[in-house]
Amino acid sequence: MRILSANATALLLTALAVLMAAPALAQGVEPTNGIRLGDGRLHPTFDLELRFDSAALSMVDATTATLRSEAVTHFRPGLRFELPSRWVAVQLAGNVEYVWYTGLISPGTQAASHLGAEATLGVAVNKEGAVEFDLDDKLRRGERSNNVAVAIGTLSFFNELAAKVPIHPGGGALEVAPKGAWALEAFEPLVNAGAIPCAVPAECDPTALAGMGYQQFLGGLEGRWLFLPRTAVVVDTSLQTRSYRSTTNPSPLLFNGTLGLAGLLTSKIAIIFKAGWSQDFAPSQSGGAGPGTVIGQAEVQYQLNSLSSVKAGYLRALNQVPVYGIYGDDRGYVEAKATFFGRLNLHANAAADFMTFYNAQTPRDDFNVAIDAGPEYQVTRWMTIGATYNATLRSSTATGPVYNFGRHEGHLRFSFVY
Amino acid sequence: MTRVDTSPSGLYSFRVRRGLFLLVSAVAGLGPGVARAAPEKTLSAVQVGPTSQPVVRPPPQPPTLQKASDVPDADKLQRCTKALGAMREALRIVLEKLEEARRTKDVVKLNCVNEKLTQVKGLLRISEQSDVALQEAVAKRDTGSSEHEFTKVMIAQQKVAQLRAEVEECIGQLAFRTDENLTVEVEVPDDLPKNDPTRPGQPPDVVVHPPFSSPTL
Numbered sequence A: 001m002r003i004l005s006a007n008a009t010a011l012l013l014t015a016l017a018v019l020m021a022a023p024a025l026a027q028g029v030e031p032t033n034g035i036r037l038g039d040g041r042l043h044p045t046f047d048l049e050l051r052f053d054s055a056a057l058s059m060v061d062a063t064t065a066t067l068r069s070e071a072v073t074h075f076r077p078g079l080r081f082e083l084p085s086r087w088v089a090v091q092l093a094g095n096v097e098y099v100w101y102t103g104l105i106s107p108g109t110q111a112a113s114h115l116g117a118e119a120t121l122g123v124a125v126n127k128e129g130a131v132e133f134d135l136d137d138k139l140r141r142g143e144r145s146n147n148v149a150v151a152i153g154t155l156s157f158f159n160e161l162a163a164k165v166p167i168h169p170g171g172g173a174l175e176v177a178p179k180g181a182w183a184l185e186a187f188e189p190l191v192n193a194g195a196i197p198c199a200v201p202a203e204c205d206p207t208a209l210a211g212m213g214y215q216q217f218l219g220g221l222e223g224r225w226l227f228l229p230r231t232a233v234v235v236d237t238s239l240q241t242r243s244y245r246s247t248t249n250p251s252p253l254l255f256n257g258t259l260g261l262a263g264l265l266t267s268k269i270a271i272i273f274k275a276g277w278s279q280d281f282a283p284s285q286s287g288g289a290g291p292g293t294v295i296g297q298a299e300v301q302y303q304l305n306s307l308s309s310v311k312a313g314y315l316r317a318l319n320q321v322p323v324y325g326i327y328g329d330d331r332g333y334v335e336a337k338a339t340f341f342g343r344l345n346l347h348a349n350a351a352a353d354f355m356t357f358y359n360a361q362t363p364r365d366d367f368n369v370a371i372d373a374g375p376e377y378q379v380t381r382w383m384t385i386g387a388t389y390n391a392t393l394r395s396s397t398a399t400g401p402v403y404n405f406g407r408h409e410g411h412l413r414f415s416f417v418y
Numbered sequence B: 001m002t003r004v005d006t007s008p009s010g011l012y013s014f015r016v017r018r019g020l021f022l023l024v025s026a027v028a029g030l031g032p033g034v035a036r037a038a039p040e041k042t043l044s045a046v047q048v049g050p051t052s053q054p055v056v057r058p059p060p061q062p063p064t065l066q067k068a069s070d071v072p073d074a075d076k077l078q079r080c081t082k083a084l085g086a087m088r089e090a091l092r093i094v095l096e097k098l099e100e101a102r103r104t105k106d107v108v109k110l111n112c113v114n115e116k117l118t119q120v121k122g123l124l125r126i127s128e129q130s131d132v133a134l135q136e137a138v139a140k141r142d143t144g145s146s147e148h149e150f151t152k153v154m155i156a157q158q159k160v161a162q163l164r165a166e167v168e169e170c171i172g173q174l175a176f177r178t179d180e181n182l183t184v185e186v187e188v189p190d191d192l193p194k195n196d197p198t199r200p201g202q203p204p205d206v207v208v209h210p211p212f213s214s215p216t217l
Helices: A005-031 A206-212 B008-035 B073-103 B109-140 B144-176
Strands: A036-037 A039-060 A067-083 A090-101 A115-124 A133-142 A154-164 A172-190 A214-228 A232-244 A253-266 A269-280 A293-304 A308-322 A325-340 A343-358 A364-380 A382-395 A404-416 B045-048 B052-058 B213-214
Touching: A005 A325, A067 A404, A133 A253, A154 A206, A154 A214, A172 A206, A214 A253, A232 A269, A253 A293, A253 A308, A269 A308, A308 B109, B073 B109
Parallel strands: A039 B213
Antiparallel strands: A036 A039, A039 A067, A039 A404, A067 A090, A090 A115, A115 A133, A133 A154, A154 A172, A172 A214, A214 A232, A232 A253, A253 A269, A269 A293, A293 A308, A308 A325, A325 A343, A343 A364, A364 A382, A382 A404, B045 B052
C-alpha cells in the first residue's frame, strides 16, 4: 500500500532539504555582522526575556514570610563594540533594560518595575609590548548585588574602575602587574513598603539601605611566571578598604595574599591551586584584632573538547560587607558546559556558599545554594533562543522570616544581534 | 706605477711567491691543528634515529704528518698522488655543497661555502704544482727540494680536509639559523581551552537577589 504519492514524497524531501540547509543558506546570504566604525565593528543587540519568578514578592509579618510568584518581562536593548588592535584594543558592551513586573499572577507587584543597566568597558594598550596598560570599567544597576547582609529587595547601582599595568619583558614568561581599583555602590529599596521585622533592623529597613552605600579602594600586585607554555606560578596580593555613607558600618582594611599554580596539567586537565592568608588589619568592633584566616582556591577543569568542559572547585575567601565589616565564604561549586553541532550550547552550574559574618553582635551564619542550568540555540547568526532554570535556597541562623527563602525562576530569552 | 716582470722566470717567481703566501697562511691556520694528536669532531652529519636522538658521524680523519726525511722517495710520490686524489674528492664535495646552497637560494650559506671553496681551489692548485716539482726533485735526487715539496702537499691536504669539515659545519649550523626565510609551524592540539588557563581571574562574589518584601500589598 502506497502511503504517499510520488509527488508528495518529492515535495516532502525537498522541504526537508530546505529546512536542513536553512542555517547554511542564512549564513551564506548574510554578510559580516555589525556596523563598521573605523577599524572596529558596532553590534546593536536586543534581548527579550520572559521570566517566571516564584519569589518575586514576600508578604511578611512578625513570624512568617509568604512568597508570591510573578511573571516578569525584560526589554533589553544594547550594543557591543569591538576594536581589535595591536596598539589599543577596545571592547565595550552595554545595555539598558526595563524590568516589568506584569502583575498577572500577583496583582500589585507592578510597583517593583524599574530601569536597569549593565555595561563593561575594556581597553588594552600595547598588549604585545613589554609594558601593557589595561583599563576596565564595570557598571551595573539592578536587583542583584554582592551585599549578602541585606535581606530585602534592593536596587543596587555599582561601578568599578580598575587599572592594571602588566610588565612582561622579553618573551612574556615573567609578568608583574601592579593594579588598583576604585568602586562605588549605592543602594535603594526596590519597593519602599515599610520596615520588615528581622534580627538586625538595618538589614530589613528600606530607609537604612542608603547608609550601606560605599566607596571601595583596592591596591595590589599580581605576578605570573610561565614555566611551561600554559602553566604558571601565580601570586596575587591586595589591600582593600571601604568607606561607607553611614559610619555605623565598620570599615575594614583587608589584606589578601595567595600563591599557587594555574594552567594546564595535561592538554585535557587545567587546575587552579592557590593558598594564602587574609587578614583584616582594622580593629574589630570588640576592640581586638580583626579576623584573619587561611584562604585559597582549588579547582580542576576537564576539557572534553575546545568548547566543552566540566569543572569542580572549592573556594575560601574573606570579603567586605556592610553592617559586619567582613564575612567569610566557603564555596563548593561545579560547572559544566557543552556545545553540539556548533549551535546548541548547554550549561549547568551549582554552588553552595557557607557564609560566616564576623563582628556580629548576634552571631549569623548563612547557607546559600544556587543552581543554574539551561540550553541556548543559535538559530541564525543574528538570533539566539535560550532557556534557563535558576533555583536559590537561602537559610540563615539570624532570626526573622525574611532570611530564609527558596526561589525558582524560569527564563525564556530571545536574543538578537546585528 | 708598479712594473711587473712578465718574463717566464718572473711570472714563475710570482706564482711561487703567491703559492707560498697562500700556503703560509694555511699553515698559520693549520698550525694548532697539526700539533693536535687527533682532530676535534665536527658535526659533519646528523641523523635523527628512531629514538629521536641525533647521531653524529665524525668527519674523515686526515693522515697524521710524518717527518719528510723519514719517508722514502718512492713513498713520497705515492702519498703525494694519494693526497691529490683526496683533495680533488674534497673539491667535488665542496662543489656539491655549493650547488645545494645555490638551490636553496640561501645567500648566507652560499657565501660561507664559496669562501671555503676558494681556499680549497687555491690549495689544490699549489699541491698540483708541488707534485710536479716533487717528481722533478726526486728524479734529480734533490733531497732538500723533494722534502720541501712533499711537506707542502701534506700540509695542503690537512688544510683541505679541515676546510671540507668547515663546509659541512657551514651548511649544518646555518640550517638552524633563524632568519627571514625560516618559518616555524606550531601544531596545537585541537582540544585545548580557548581562554588562557594561566589567567584564572578573580572568582565571582556571591550574588544575592532577595525578594522585595512588604508587610502589606
